[in-house]
Amino acid sequence: MELIYLSRKDVEDLHMTMKDVLAAVDNGFRLKGLGKTEMPPKPGIHPRPNAFIHAMPAYVQEVEAAGLKWVSGYPSNPGKGLPYITGLLVLNDPATGIPIAVMDCAWITAMRTGASAGIAAKYLARPDSCTAGILGCGVQARTSLMALVETLPQLKEVRCCDVFPAAAKRFMDEMGKLFPKLQLIPCDKPADIMKDADVVFSAIALVTKPKPPLDAGMLKAGGLGVSLDYDSAWTSAAMKECDKFCTDDVGQMLSIKEHGVYFSGIPKKIYADLGELAAGKKKGRTNAREKIFAMNMGIAVDDMVTAKVLYERAVKTGAGVRLPL
Ligand SMILES: NC(=O)c1ccc[n+]([C@@H]2O[C@H](COP(=O)([O-])OP(=O)(O)OC[C@H]3O[C@@H](n4cnc5c(N)ncnc54)[C@H](O)[C@@H]3O)[C@@H](O)[C@H]2O)c1
Incomplete structure (x- = not known):
């Protein structure tokens, strides 16, 4: 058994556009609205004041995306020349539970957050x-x-x-x-x-x-x-x-x-x-x-539907590094 590891650069090089992310996230919201997702509220730990490390699991039917994002936000990081948001995302095969990918989640977080703002505008703005x-x-x-x-x-x-x-x-x-x-x-x-x-x-x-x-x-x-x-x-x-x-x-x-x-x-x-x-x-x-x-x-549904597209592209193109489980 092996999984695909995708660094931040690997993720970016898969060229998923904002249009692609919007389509994936809108569909994720639709499936959530239809009751076709499982997503418990995210638990978190808080090792420093105003800092968080959150665990965000979700399963999305139809898209067949299952996994967990482990993401941190540290307000003191930018002062140290480090990014505020960092983390990893693990995708599992929904049929067997076996991990199939580990990827950087900073790009995914930024893109799906932007997409969620865009989707809010789609339904709620003039x-x-x-x-x-x-x-x-x-x-x-x-x-x-x-x-x-x-x-x-x-x-x-x-x-x-x-x-x-x-x-x-x-x-x-x-x-x-x-x-x-x-x-x-x-x-x-x-x-x-x-x-x-x-x-x-x-x-x-x-x-x-x-x-x-x-x-x-x-x-x-x-x-x-x-x-x-x-x-x-x-x-x-x-x-x-x-x-x-x-x-x-x-x-x-x-x-x-x-x-x-x-x-x-x-x-x-x-x-x-x-x-x-x-x-x-x-x-x-x-x-x-x-x-x-x-x-x-x-929400984790947004992350998983985005990560699933990236995973499929990595399988197709051979991007990333294959690691033994
Ligand atoms: N809702 C989501 O899905 C989601 C996802 C990721 C991050 N976030 C949140 O989004 C926020 C921004 O995250 P980011 O990754 O863009 O961080 P960032 O550090 O890249 O950007 C934050 C910006 O806000 C500015 N800023 C901070 N306090 C301010 C204030 N009081 N008034 C005006 N400007 C101020 C900073 O100078 C900085 O330019 C954070 O609160 C983060 O937790 C939300």
Whole structure:
């Protein structure tokens, strides 16, 4: 028995585009909405303040993807020249349980997180959205913008803010080269990204005692707010003023809330998860005036469906290293 090991570079060299990841993740959400997935809420350990190492297992029927992601987020890493998010993903053969691949999961995490923001926009933003705001110009913000460009084809203007203006500048330089038709505008204050923005997403450092800068009254009527950083960036009032509050997994959200560290300020009523929207069980946006909020925590189904495509490409191309079990 042998498994395939894929390094970060091996994964990247398989050339899975954001369009490919969006298709895989949308299908994963659809299968989740149809009850064709198994995904217990993620347990985690916390060896340092504000740091986490999470175990994220999932099985997705039809796609036949089964596995576990073991992913860490350390806010102190960037100061040491190390990435905030690192980790590994193990895929198993669903028929035998035998491990078939081990791969770096940083690229997968970034791409499927961006795709989840894009899918939230697909179902919950106004389709004619042309202005976006971004708080936190890091890795997840880059992939989220890549996905928004796919799902909101009329996107023209993007307002960018980071606690480090140099990070915002790097982001704008890079994304400007990738999407020359987009107008990227630097903003000094978080409130400035909200001005007239149709979609706003936040991807700042996740902290346990946040002072969220995005407050009620800032999101315009008809706007969509997407949080990728739990409740670090948005006040309880900002979430509660929205007509619909959605998430990527209700079970995981309630389980995290129960631990008492995050989500104490979310609205009582969770309208839908992205699975229900993708499966057509609930309607997403129904008019151009409603304010909608999506809290995307990141789910293992997204990881497994993405990893399965990468695995199949590695089998086909011979990429990676074969290791004995
Ligand atoms: N929901 C998901 O699926 C998912 C997946 C991965 C990461 N995340 C979360 O996304 C967030 C960003 O992760 P990343 O990998 O992009 O990290 P990153 O370090 O690459 O980027 C974070 C950026 O936010 C900026 N920042 C930090 N605090 C800020 C503040 N208070 N105001 C403005 N800017 C601030 C940093 O300067 C940095 O540029 C984290 O909270 C992480 O836990 C979510």
